[in-house]
Amino acid sequence: MTDTPLRFAEDFAPASHADWMALVEKALDGAPFDKKLVSRTLEGLAIQPLYSREHWPAADDPSGMPGAMPFTRGRTPLAQADSGWDVRQLHANPDVAATKAAIADDLANGVTSLLIRLDAAGRAGLDADDPTAADLFGQGGLSLSSMAAWDQVLADVDLRRVPIALQAGPQAPVAAAMLTALWCQRGVTEFDAKGAFNIDPLGALAEFGTLPTGIDTVLGHMASIADKTARTFLEGKVTAVGVDSAPYYDAGASEAQDLACSMATAVAYLRAMEEAGVPIDDACGQIAFSFSLGTDQYLNIAKLRAARLMWARIAEACEASEPARAARIHAVTAGRVLTRRDPWVNLLRGTMACFSAAVGGANSITVMPHDAALGLPSPLARRIARNTQLILQEESHLNRVIDPAGGSWALESLTQDLAGAAWALFQDIEKGGGMAEALTSGRIAAQIAEVREARRKDIAKRKAPITGISEFPNLGEPAPELADPDMDALRAEAGKALAAVREDATCDIFAVEGAAEELESLPTEIATATIKGATLGELARASTQEGARTIEIAPLPSYRLAEDFEALRDAADEMLEGTGARPCLFLANLGPIAHHTARATYARNLFEAGGIECLTNTGFSDAESCAEAFRDSGARAAVLCSSDKVYADMAEDAARALKAAGCAVLHLAGRPGEKQAAFEAAGIDHFIYMGCDVLGTLQGLHADLGVTSR
Template identity: 75%
Template sequence: MTDASLPLAGDFPPASHADWLALVEKALDGAPFDKKLVARTLDGIAIQPLYTREHWPAEGDPSGMPGAMPFTRGGRPLAQAMSGWDIRQPHANPDVAATQAAMDDDLDNGVTSLLLRLDAAGRAGLDADDPAAADLFGEGGLSLSSVAEMDALLSGVDLTSVPLAFDAGAQAPTLAAMTVALWCQRGVKEEQARGAFNIDPLGTLATAGRLPADLDTTLGRMAAIARNAATTFPKGAVTAVGVDTAPYYNAGASEAQDLACAMATGVAYLRALEAGGLSLDDASRQIAFTVSLGTDQLLSIAKLRAARLMWARITEACGVGEPARAARIHAVTATRVLTRRDPWVNLLRGTISCFSAAVGGADGITVPPHDAALGLPTRFSRRIARNTQLILQEESQLNRVIDPAGGSWALEHLTEDLAGAAWTLFQAIEADGGMARALESGRIAEQIAEVREARRKDIAKRKAPITGVSEFAKLDEQAPELAALDLSALRAAAGTRLATTRASATADPGALGATATPADLATAAIKGATLGALAQATTDGTGTTVAPLPPHSLAEDFEALRDAADAHLTATGARPRVFLANLGPIAHHTARATYAANLFAAGGIESLTNEGFRDADACAAAFKDSGAGAAVLCSSDKVYDDLAEATARALKAAGCRVVLLAGRPGDKQDAYTAAGIDRFIYMGCDVLGTLRGLHADLGVTSR
């Protein structure tokens, strides 16, 4: 034993970033460093392959300490180290009994708050039994038409300990009044209430394209509810206002665009709340952010850190006191990354986004069940979704280290770059009149559409692959079982409950008017006024309309091909097929045959394989017997030189409608084309365009 230290690097000369770069350029052998090793996001942010101390600001750590300006490292000194993050599970099943059982199951097994999502009827301000709600009942959420229904739904939930959060669109103010009424009815004390009403008029406008009242009136009503919440419920335990980035992110926004929209929305709400009589500190505390995350781990971590940094700088400039500058952030796995095909892979997507949210310091996290893109989740899928969070928190203990990303040169640099890019976009929105004006003019929609189109091109070429859909698709996959519903029976039952409620109601919603206070609405709700009656009483008949931002999933183009191929199978009894014209020994054709089969499966096309052919005539004869309508030549460039042209001619003579070749044609493209080869597939080709063309060639009808 010795006390002497071992200088492990003592025998090696010190190496600088410049030394490393010289070695890399030598290894690249003339290939451009920026093109080969530097990745770029859709916001134009360069991500270097290596970060060192040279990328750290000379003046020191710009991120500060957790719980202090600029809050990059977290809004509280201890962050989630003591109690972990809030595990919030969404519920949207209109079957009351099923939802009650699901909530009980969640709360008994680790979930700490509930998110209730209102159906399309409720969002439209309609009671379940309203004739206009016939096609809207149960669509996208659960039905809550009265306080009595809320009370029954939440009969097994202790409202003094379980926070409630809502996703109610334009009727968030109405649902807020009903929630306050329920708390009063249940005897929940003001200091015991916990919840997030998530009133988000601009987000609703972006999603639905319409508000039931003009924007100024809507913002004024939001401010009144926030003022009531700030004065009634201590320590910000109940927040009235939500800024949800989902409308922008699910429409295709980049990370910087998403942050810019969130900050511009937050500023608009700060102004409205201040105009409504709140102090800036109270106004800031009444705003909670819900941030959608994708599956890019580094970007997602940086996104949450950049959001806190940006909001802290904005509120500082507005004169908000330091403690109130810390953004409350709930992170959600974005619906745009969830796939309908091979939904089991969504388990991994949820895990990645949850990991990123935890490391990025989210106050709460929602991981949707893996089958959420298909329909209502099952008990199994909900269990896996919550256990994803529990494993990362209880077993991996991600919450135990405060800001584990802090000090990482790569993540600190990316946080600053992302915040800078988002700040530029945020300033542009503000300079043009703010978020409402950006939605009304369509400028935000145009900018998001540009980014989405660039991403679609990357997805089409599999530069941005989607596992299980555009890559490694499984044609014989079995879809998971989903919860089945009888919406007619559920709506009839809801109508019966509403009839009982109305029979005992003592409220006169018609007397409320547009100037009704939050207390007036809550009182009317306690006296039996239904959601539809409250919504009607507070609608001024003017409304605000814009062109809504349509949601898109990343996988939708490829999934449309799979849908069309499945319909072809149903109609004809067989999938569209491509014959793998494998040429030469197996060692020559295996790699490209595997690549081709993987590519075709992404379009729902079956590949018919074989052990290979030594000559063109044998290949053409096997093709004719296969019944396929197309063929792809698969082999090495050496074998192509000998057999490709002759085989293509033979295939065409045998009735092959389209011949493809796996590999780049290089300087032989003209000769190959003249021989009858119609298309070429290779790494970086337009896979989506190729598959669409094959569908047309094989008689598959687009959907």
Template identity: 75%
Template sequence: MTDDPLRLAGDFPPATHADWMAMVEKALDGAPFDKKLVARTLDGLAVQPLYTREHWPAEGDPSGMPGAMPFTRAARPLGQAQSGWDIRQCHANPDPAATRSAIAEDLENGVTSLLLRLDRAGRAGLDADADAAADLFGRDGLSLSSVADWDALLADVDLTRVPIAVQAGARAPLAAAMLTALWCQRGVKEEQARGAFHIDPLGALAETGRLPTGVDDALSLMAAVAHNAARTFPTGAVVAVSVDSAAYYDAGASEAQDLACAMATGVAYLRAMEAAGMSLDDACRQIQFSLSLGTDQYLSIAKLRAARLMWARIAEACGASEPARAARLHAITAARVLTRRDPWVNLLRSTMACFSAAVGGANAITVLPHDAALGQPTAASRRIARNTQLILQEESQLNRVIDPAGGSWALERLTEELAGSAWALFQDIEKGGGMAAALTSGRIAEQIATVREARRADIGKRKAPITGISEFPNLGEPSPDLAHPDLGALRDAAGTALARVRAEATADLGAVSGAPAVADLPTAIATAAIKGATLGGLDGAVAAGGGAESVPLPSHRLAEDFEALRDAADAHQAAHGARPRVFLATLGPLAQHTARATYTRNFVEAGGIEAVPGAGFTDPEACAAGFRDSGTTAAVLCSSDAVYGAHAVAMAEALKAAGCTRLLLAGRPGEKKADYEAAGIDGFIYVGCDVLGTLRGLHADLGVTSR
């Protein structure tokens, strides 16, 4: 026995980063290191293959400690270790009975707060029975036109224990008033109320391209509600203002653009609240950031840490006290990463987003059900969504370690670089007059569109592959069972209920429209709501004068281009009784053609095209006969380069003579390109080619109509 410490590497010389680089350069055999091993984000950030202490200072850690400036590591000293994060489930089913049942099931099984999303009619300021609401009722959300509707929906919910968050777009101040009225009606005391009003006028302007009032008026009303909330709910458990970056992220923004827009929006809201007479600390505490997370684990973790870092610096520069500089973060699965095809893969995407949110220290997390892109989620998908969080929190115990990313050279460096890139964009927005000016001028829309098109090109070439969509598609996948509410019947029922509300209403909407000042509006609106005023009535009383307009940010899912091809191929099958087909002209023995035949099958099935296998041909006439039997007009030669050199030209000539109108070759042609093209080969498919463009060309050749 000995007390000497065991030194496992004691007999080996220390390895340095330079030593590793020398070995890497030898292994690369002349290939450029930066091109082969260094990845770059769409923000231009270099992601190294290996990080060492040279990439992050060992002393004087700039990230500080959890709960202290610059809050990179956590907003609170204990992070989420004490009570875990808030498991927030979204509800948007227009069927009130189904939603009540779903809410009860969620609360009984681990969900800790509710996120209620109003339908498009409500977000447009329309009652359910308004003529203009006919095509908007029940779309993308709940119909809540009166306090009675809120009361009925939340009849089984203890509002003293369950926080209620609301998504109502530009009509969030009205929804806030109705929720406040419900608390009053239920006897919930000010210190017992818990919730988030999500008032985000600039976010609503970005999403829809318009506001019911001018930007300044919308900001003033937001600030008045926030001021009222700060005075009325002293515990800080009710947050009025939201900075929701979903409109930017789902339009295609990069992580740095997303953060820059969020920070610039937050600054605009601070200015509005300060102008309304709020102290800076109170204003900071009335803001919650809602950030969408994708499937890039490292970027998502760094994004949340960078958000806290940036906001702390902004609040510090504005003069807020240190405790008030800590950002509240709500993380949600990004809608843009969800796919309609092979939606079960979304389970993995959501798990990754939730994992990243937990490691990044989000205060609240919402996991969208895996079938959310298809329509109304099922009970099973909602259960899986909440259990994803429960497993990561209760079984994996991700909340037990405060900032597990802390000290990681890779994540610390990425956090710092992402924050720096986003800060430069944030400064550019501020120099241009702030977030409202950036939206109304169309600058933000143009900048995001540029990044989106770059990403779209990467997806089209499978440089950014999407599993189950552009890679490894399943043409025989079954369709999930979805709920299909009868919107007509639901709207009739909502109209009947509204007629009763209006018959019993005693509200004076003149008191709302004639409020002496904006500061008086929150109380006037809530009072009218308690007395039976409907959402549409309140909107008409508040939204006087012209509204604001900007270039709206269209929402795009990453998979939509490939899914459009699948939709068109399915429509072709429905119309003609068979899928569009491509013949795989496999040449030579199995060992020679199987790799490229497998690659080609995966390639064409991404466009909904069926691959008809060949038989390993060596005779051109046999290959031509197999093609004629396949019943298609397109073919792909599949084999090794050596076999191509011996047989590709003869096979191509035979296939063309047999009526092949579109002939591709799997592999790069190299110096034989001219010979192959002269023989009738129309194109080449290989890793890095334009997959989307090639598939569109095949669709056109096979008579598939674009949708």
């Protein structure tokens, strides 16, 4: 043994990027490097196969240090290394008793803050017992129409210790008033309160397509509440304003579009707060960003780092002090990446989003339960979502390394490229009149639609595969058990509780002079007196000026990446339910197993993505036996599967025999090449191969087989 260190690298001459490129070009033998080895994002960013020191000018230190300008590397010097990130769990079950139990379970097992979402009725400013709220009650969230309901669902929560974040859409100011009232009712002082009102009027307009008053008015309300919040509560403990990227991201926006829309929204809010006289440092401190993250780990990490960089530059241009330029960021699993089929794969998607958020330096993270796209999550799903964060934080120690992406030539370069692309889009929005104008004119919707359709084409061709959906589907998967509350019973119960509240109310919101103005500034008087006994619907009406003109636009669509393929699966399941059998297709495997296995496996994977059962076999040595087996199978469609060598000898004869046996639709697995005309003349209707339009093929086969959805 020797103590002399071994330095193997010294035995080799140093290699430069140019040396590597020379070897690559030799290996490519004339094929274009950019086409073969460089991938591109939907915003056109080039992703290189290899990054080196030449791609990142580290000597100039453009990313700075953690906790310092431009805050690319983190909001604070220690990032999350001292106490970890905030584990935030979403609660949206309309069953108050179930939600109360889930909250208790979360807080006893590692969750550090709560995200409370109002149902569609509450977001529309309607009480649970309002006749027009019948179809909206319980949709997507909790019905919290009175202080009694708020007090009930949060009865076991120590509001001095646990931050409460809100998702209330257009009625966020009213929800903020009610949460403030609850703090006052519980004796939580302005020194102890912790939470986020997340008032995001432009985000609400994008998502729901409507606002209760004009844009200038609603921005003024938001600014007034932000001013009062900044002057009332301890700095950084309660924020009034939210910038949520979910409406844009779930509509199909690229990462650059997502960042641009978020920054333009935040700038609109800064302007409103400036007009209201809020000091710039206070205004910046009142804004909390929320970004949805997909499954591309590198883009996710770069996105959060680019967000901090962009916001720091914006705040710097507004002359905010350096500490005020640090963005506060919440990250959440994007709704668009969750699937209803094979939902267990969502466990991996949530883990990837959480990992990316942690490495990217998010201050708080929400991992959506794996069955969230199906309905109300099960207790098991909620537990796994919670424990995903705890494992990555407490066992993998992701928070112990400050900015692990720092110094990575790939991630530093991607951060800069993404920030540059997003900055150009942000400038375009600003030149066009700002975010409000971009929304009301439909310009943002049109730009996002272009990216959404480009992505749909990639998904249709499996250029962007979705595991368990377009790739490796499982037709026999069992349906997961979900909570299925009795909405009628819950609404009736909520109505009785509201009737009791109205009977016991000690003051009338409409009898208070200047109620709308008082609600805007959240004074403690209105929290402790007027709101006590007033309902959400009454507060919503009181906070809306009489005769105010509402704003209405076409809301941005909520689009999940898997929904086109899932629609085919749904239609196939409906056929199974109605007839007792799925649509099916016969695998016409030709020749020995060694020749047909690869393409038979490919074909089965492809057709089962459409819910079509594939009838397989060990192969046929002649056309007649293949046709006879097809006839006996009862199928109406078939696909020829084998090697090009066997196709040359058997494909045309087998095609004629299958057509004669009654095959209505015949596919061939593989590219036909120069034999396409001969194959088509023999009766082959379609060809499937890597890069073909899989979705279009399946939709066409559904039509041919008479598979229709309700």
